[in-house]
Amino acid sequence: MITKPTLSAGMTTGDIADLSTQLGQVDVDRIYFGAGELSAAEAAELFAGQDNLDNVTTGIPGTCEEIGELSEKPIKFDSKSATANTRHYKIETKRTNTIAITINGISEAKKNLLESWSKDMTQLTAIAVPKGTHTQAILMNGRRWTVDWSGESDGLWTMVLSTEFTGTTENIIGIYTAIPALAPE
Secondary structure: OOOOOOOOOOOOHHHHOOHHHHHHOOOOOEEEEEEOOOOHHHHHHHOOOHHHHHHHHHOOOOOOEEEEEEEEEEEEEEEEEEEEEOOOOEEEEEEEEEEEEEEEEEOHHHHHHHHHHHHOOOEEEEEEEOOOOOOOEEEEEEEEOEEEEEEEEOOEEEEEEEEEEEOOOOOOEEEEOOOOOOOOO
16 A cells, blocks of 8 residues: 655645746746846845845846847756666666756857856856746756857857756745735735
8 A cells, every 4th residue: 555645844746836837827938137146035135025125136236147038949847867777776866857048149248248247157056037026936946057159149148057966946936926016005
């Protein structure tokens, strides 16, 4: 006989929906980067209302830098488990999660900026939002990114930023599909 596993405290079956399904609910166009990492409380406050997110992405100097426009299928998540082979067995080892972001139309200056952040191993938080109202967002929190550029057209570059991590996505990836138009009073 089998029984359903017990979920962690406060978790529902909706919380364990497929990540790609969740991503399909979010239509993002622009990407912003800020140095550092958000705590769980800071992330909750940031995504509590559109006005909070607007402040970060449009007006507070030094908080986030707009990097550019995302490609048609901009964010890819992948998770793979490595195996160690012995003579008789395969042994599962740690699971590696990869995030890749494709950005189009990057200027030479922004290309150089991203490469310098990558070279300096700066920990960055990425926030992807739609144009106009910020009622949806994807947070990729406190990662070190590698930068690969390809193709230059009329002085603009296509870049892929990627990062890897092991363990759970908790406090690393946040998908917000219903950010209120105004923060609650």
